[in-house]
Amino acid sequence: MSFHGFPRNLLILAGGLIVVVNSVMLIGVAYNRSAESTRLQLDQRELALPPIWRYNEEDSGLHLQLRWRVEHSNDEFHAYRDAYNRLAKWLDADKLRELGFSERALHFDPAAPYRGWTSSRQGWLVLEFDGEQHQLALTRARGAWERARAARDADPDDDTLRQQAQATELHWNSERDEQSRLFAIDAGRSPSELRARYPDSDRYLIARGRIQPDWTSESRQRPDPVVAGRIGPLDIESIHVPMSLRHHFEQDLQNRGQGANHTHRGTVAWGRRYEPWLLGEQP
């Protein structure tokens, strides 16, 4: 075939490149799925459907968003953070040093208050599923509701107490039925070290994510601001739903935005490379 002066060798190299890159990716997938590092049976609390604005007629793919939380403070209403602003209570200066952050990165500079965001690092995280942290969250929410209810019952004419009781009841219901049971509880520099500390693969998920030092707005005002670690998104939070498993989510997809409760469930496995895949509903 004549190529009108176009160099044929470059095209052969390009073809080889496409074949090699795809082969490497697929071999990597096969390696990841050759053994499971974690398997969790999750439901709508941890596997969120895409928001309606993203799910339009021109996007036929379906991805589930992994929802997880982190303990932020002892405050009953704001104890846990999800999605945004995940400042972790347990990720203190010593822990951040252990993860490799320099003293300069941990020092608050009033002249550059947002320098923390230039110092993000990748780290390995442990996420506990339906464990102590979840029980603590339930206990806190239930305790707050019971105290507020008792106060309301003692003085039924007080509007403030009545509103507090309503709010804490909603919070308790949400904590029990809607909020994610997956909590980031620890971080380390290698997955093997973390797995040795948290060997139960049915409860503890090891995943990689972003960590950066930060300071709360209250802390910034103090003479000696206290650093805390902010946990960014995990490397993989969006889990693809293959067409063969899509029917498990079809009903909830139809019901979105109509106020109906979601009821979907899904078993997710994480492999040798800590990359997840959806297994459907089977245990």
Added chain:
Amino acid sequence: MKALSKLQAQQRVDQISAFDRELDNLGQDQVLVLDAEQRARVSNYHQQLMTELGSHFDIDRDTQSRQLSMGLRISSFLGALALAASVFFLFRQFWGVFSTAAQTSVLIGASLGTLGLTAFIASRDASGYFTKLAAVLAFTCFVLNVSLLGQIYNITPSDMALLPWAALALLLAYFCQLRLLLVAGLLCLIAFVAARVGTWGGMYWLDLGRRPENFLPLALLLFWLPSWLPHHKYDGFAGTYRIVGLLCLLLPMLLLANWGSSSYLPWPNSVVEGIYQILGFVGSAAAIWLGTRRGWTGTVNTGVVMFVIFLYTKVFDWWWELMPKYLFFMIIALMAILLMLIFQRLRAVTSSASTGVQQ
């Protein structure tokens, strides 16, 4: 005839046209009148040369065909972008209705198929415009191939994807002499190096934009590459390397000149910003000087634009709050006039120097 590039062939054709017009003028003014035999010899030689060049390259013989070629280039560029967008939305619309195996096959098949299509069109398209269109399509399909395969199998996003994208873009750019793909390839390469340098320091690769200094190592290399590896056969490639290299150097400097907290330098922000402001001015001025000396038009233009941006951002920082707006814009206008005078002077010096060389 020695081996020429398409640009050199076009320049030769333009030279012949200009020569014919000037010869007519000289004849009308009775400065130089060739006799019939001489005129016929020159005309025959030029006809043969034009025929030979025309058989090798898609050249424009007159102004009209040059204008049409420009239209072709613009259509080809817009067509390539539209086709790439169309393929992206096509996949997005339908890929969810296929099984995983079918999705994988479609993605790999699309990459290989469009590459084959590029080869097929290249074998039939002497002008190269349709080949370039197909090459952009092949590159788009490969980018989609890697990114969608990553999504389907939940593969950890990695800067390593930038490397094969850069490689394919560069291979296709050199295959069909397409600067659009050269730029795409170089951008992927720059992003890869910046991300890699960042990850060596523990940074997450997608935060590559947060450390502008990571872009600097490759900038000088790209700028000087065409000086070490001549690109005579590839029209405009050398200039493209220099412009991309220069932007890769000066844009991070511009960011650091305004946000010193992103720097690795262990000094106060004001010191870091001051250093990069000076480096930005020096770098832009050096680009203008070097481009003028070497005849690198793109380098001069990029240097001028960046110099003006550095100047205006500084002027804004210093005076926007202090001055009434009419005075601020008056100073900007005076600066523009000053720059015009400087460039006029520079042009006069360059012209007299080149006249001196010719004498």
